[in-house]
Amino acid sequence: MIQIRGLKFHYPKSRVVLNDISLDFSSGNIYGLFGENGEGKSTLIKLMAGLLFPKKGYCQMSNNDLSKRRIEDMREVFMVPEDFELPSLSIHKFEKINAPFYPKFSQDQFYDLIREFKLSPQENLSALSFGQKKKVLIAFGVSANTSLLLLDEPTNGLDIPSKSQFRKIMASAVDEGKCIVISTHQVRDLHSLINHVVILGQSKVVFDQPFSSISEKLWFGRAKQDRQDQIIYTEPSFGSRAVLERLDQEETEVDLELLFNAVVSNPERINNVVKGKMHGTVI
Amino acid sequence: MAQSFNIKRVSSLMYRNLVLLRGAIITTLLVAGGLILVATLLSIRGDYVVKSNEFIGVFSVLFLSIGLLFTFAIFREMHSGKSSYFYFLLPVTALERVIAAWLLSNVIYIIVFTFFAFVIGQIAILLCSFSPSTGIHFLPIFSETFWTVVKFYFFVQPAFLLGAVVFSKNRIGKTLLAAIVVFFCVFIYNLILCFAFTGGAFDVFTSDPFSTDAFDLATKDVSGIGAFLFSLVFGPMMLLVTYFRITEKEIR
Amino acid sequence: MDFDNGKPIYLQIVDFFYENILIRKWQENERIPSVREVAVTVEVNPNTAIRAFNHLQEQEVIYNKRGIGYFVSEKGYDTVLEIKKKEFMGVKLPNIFKEMMLLDVEFEEVKHSYDEYVKNVNDEKK
Numbered sequence: 001m002i003q004i005r006g007l008k009f010h011y012p013k014s015r016v017v018l019n020d021i022s023l024d025f026s027s028g029n030i031y032g033l034f035g036e037n038g039e040g041k042s043t044l045i046k047l048m049a050g051l052l053f054p055k056k057g058y059c060q061m062s063n064n065d066l067s068k069r070r071i072e073d074m075r076e077v078f079m080v081p082e083d084f085e086l087p088s089l090s091i092h093k094f095e096k097i098n099a100p101f102y103p104k105f106s107q108d109q110f111y112d113l114i115r116e117f118k119l120s121p122q123e124n125l126s127a128l129s130f131g132q133k134k135k136v137l138i139a140f141g142v143s144a145n146t147s148l149l150l151l152d153e154p155t156n157g158l159d160i161p162s163k164s165q166f167r168k169i170m171a172s173a174v175d176e177g178k179c180i181v182i183s184t185h186q187v188r189d190l191h192s193l194i195n196h197v198v199i200l201g202q203s204k205v206v207f208d209q210p211f212s213s214i215s216e217k218l219w220f221g222r223a224k225q226d227r228q229d230q231i232i233y234t235e236p237s238f239g240s241r242a243v244l245e246r247l248d249q250e251e252t253e254v255d256l257e258l259l260f261n262a263v264v265s266n267p268e269r270i271n272n273v274v275k276g277k278m279h280g281t282v283i
Numbered sequence: 284m285a286q287s288f289n290i291k292r293v294s295s296l297m298y299r300n301l302v303l304l305r306g307a308i309i310t311t312l313l314v315a316g317g318l319i320l321v322a323t324l325l326s327i328r329g330d331y332v333v334k335s336n337e338f339i340g341v342f343s344v345l346f347l348s349i350g351l352l353f354t355f356a357i358f359r360e361m362h363s364g365k366s367s368y369f370y371f372l373l374p375v376t377a378l379e380r381v382i383a384a385w386l387l388s389n390v391i392y393i394i395v396f397t398f399f400a401f402v403i404g405q406i407a408i409l410l411c412s413f414s415p416s417t418g419i420h421f422l423p424i425f426s427e428t429f430w431t432v433v434k435f436y437f438f439v440q441p442a443f444l445l446g447a448v449v450f451s452k453n454r455i456g457k458t459l460l461a462a463i464v465v466f467f468c469v470f471i472y473n474l475i476l477c478f479a480f481t482g483g484a485f486d487v488f489t490s491d492p493f494s495t496d497a498f499d500l501a502t503k504d505v506s507g508i509g510a511f512l513f514s515l516v517f518g519p520m521m522l523l524v525t526y527f528r529i530t531e532k533e534i535r
Numbered sequence: 536m537d538f539d540n541g542k543p544i545y546l547q548i549v550d551f552f553y554e555n556i557l558i559r560k561w562q563e564n565e566r567i568p569s570v571r572e573v574a575v576t577v578e579v580n581p582n583t584a585i586r587a588f589n590h591l592q593e594q595e596v597i598y599n600k601r602g603i604g605y606f607v608s609e610k611g612y613d614t615v616l617e618i619k620k621k622e623f624m625g626v627k628l629p630n631i632f633k634e635m636m637l638l639d640v641e642f643e644e645v646k647h648s649y650d651e652y653v654k655n656v657n658d659e660k661k
Contacts, residue, residue: 074374085365167578
């Protein structure tokens with residue numbers, strides 16, 4: 001659904017934030033976009049929302065550049081930014097002035113979500129905490145039923161029960177026609193939701209794999225003595241967990257945090273394993 | 284294929300702008316209403332009648348200044364870093380954004396503010412009619428000066444619309460400054476032209492009665508056509524430039 | 536649902552189904568929650584839930600009525616019992632035996648505490 005090819009971006013008079021990015025996003029999936037701070041996660045999200053324009057390459061939705069901001073495409077995109085301000089209006093009024101622009105917006109869904117988040121339509125946005133405002137925006141974005149929903153650090157500012165509500169809502173929001181992209185550095189909050197991992201590092205895509213390939217090729221856990229030589233990455237502390245080549249072992253749950261650290265420390269090695277290139281062919 | 288211009292989206296956008304600015308609009312109207320009321324009451328004092336030149340003074344000052352403030356207020360959302368994302372995310376084309384802003388801050392504003400000022404002035408007259416010396420009469424608002432002021436606003440306001448989009452900080456000041464600079468440039472250009480035509484003899488206008496006649500004639504004809512062409516081209520051109528500025532605008 | 540780090544989430548969902556069937560919360564031929572409902576309850580990607588449903592269908596524990604939903608199979612309970620028994624004998628017991636050897640626990644000791652446990656449970660039932 002979204003196609004990014006050779007994309008390069010830098011802010012005016014600033015270093016290159018994204019360089020030669022090529023990615024595909026398709027519907028029915030929840031993508032996790034990871035990267036250390038300043039690696040361009042938010043920038044990529046904004047490029048996908050048509051709010052920034054690539055310096056080179058393109059970012060397209062069904063073969064149209066998103067930077068053109070065509071009405072057909074903008075209707076199908078919603079973004080919840082990391083930091084934002086909302087006007088001083090009641091939740092109800094906020095919905096009333098913004099919903100008409102989104103043809104697939106569902107009022108029932110919006111007010112259900114508002115209730116689920118323990119808010120009331122009459123409450124004024126200016127009286128809400130940042131986390132609550134974020135919930136309103138998330139509820140709006142989900143109810144707008146756009147085919148692309150972009151969430152930048154959505155769990156920042158949410159308390160623990162709200163994080164759980166958030167996961168439930170995301171689990172219910174994704175369907176065949178929807179593609180959700182969540183950028184975050186709080187890997188733990190979302191690992192059960194995501195089914196495709198994209199990791200940015202040094203202005204490039206260093207990892208881009210579906211969960212199914214990761215769990216097929218990699219094994220996460222405490223390595224036994226006889227498997228020490230298959231360790232791809234291990235945490236430098238006592239009795240710690242490691243990433244190994246799975247080979248014929250039982251499938252394990254993907255440990256996103258471990259995977260992230262493994263990729264950041266040595267992207268080439270882990271990519272070779274997941275992409276099925278023979279171990280040790282590169283001398 | 285969806286249209287790039289849809290009147291329903293334009294009206295939704297205008298409604299959205301009004302709701303977002305409703306606090307400021309109400310306050311401004313209250314203040315303006317108070318000022319108009321007081322000014323009208325003062326002008327009734329003495330001769331028991333509101334003369335058109337008395338009313339138009341306070342009207343044009345308020346009409347122009349509030350109009351400009353309103354123009355800039357409409358685009359405030361797109362310059363604040365934390366709210367601009369929503370404005371640009373909205374599935375509305377740049378054309379619709381320009382048209383909505385123009386309709387609201389120009390056509391609709393002119394009609395609504397005129398009506399508002401008229402009603403307030405009329406209320407002042409009615410209030411005074413309790414005293415027997417003031418006869419009930421209609422407020423003489425539609426004078427020649429009124430139309431000049433409205434025409435001026437109608438044609439010059441798009442420049443401020445552009446200023447409201449182009450500049451992100453001190454927008455009003457910068458726009459006014461830009462307007463003054465443009466004015467001076469045109470002025471100096473004219474001076475140069477005059478100098479070239481008359482060979483430096485500026486006194487041609489004052490000394491020779493024939494030249495004075497010619498100059499008066501030229502002013503009448505040429506500036507009439509000039510003003511017409513200017514107003515025909517200037518406003519739409521400003522709107523067009525505004526359109527391109529919005530199309531190219533990225534957020535930070 | 537709290538996820539145990541090692542086991543794939545879809546298998547943990549399968550276990551959750553097995554448990555509900557074993558404690559007879561879900562009877563044979565009874566309708567069970569949909570993929571979406573399960574995904575929302577346990578806060579996982581619906582694709583993960585689908586994988587769990589597919590696994591259960593392959594094991595013939597549940598079946599799908601088109602357009603209506605998923606149901607526990609006629610022999611659902613027996614199948615689950617068999618699967619879990621096999622898992623207990625094949626995986627859990629050897630682990631216990633291993634630990635027994637390590638801690639030098641005699642089989643007689645274990646039998647004794649087992650008998651006691653059964654007795655207690657039966658007493659409570661009365």
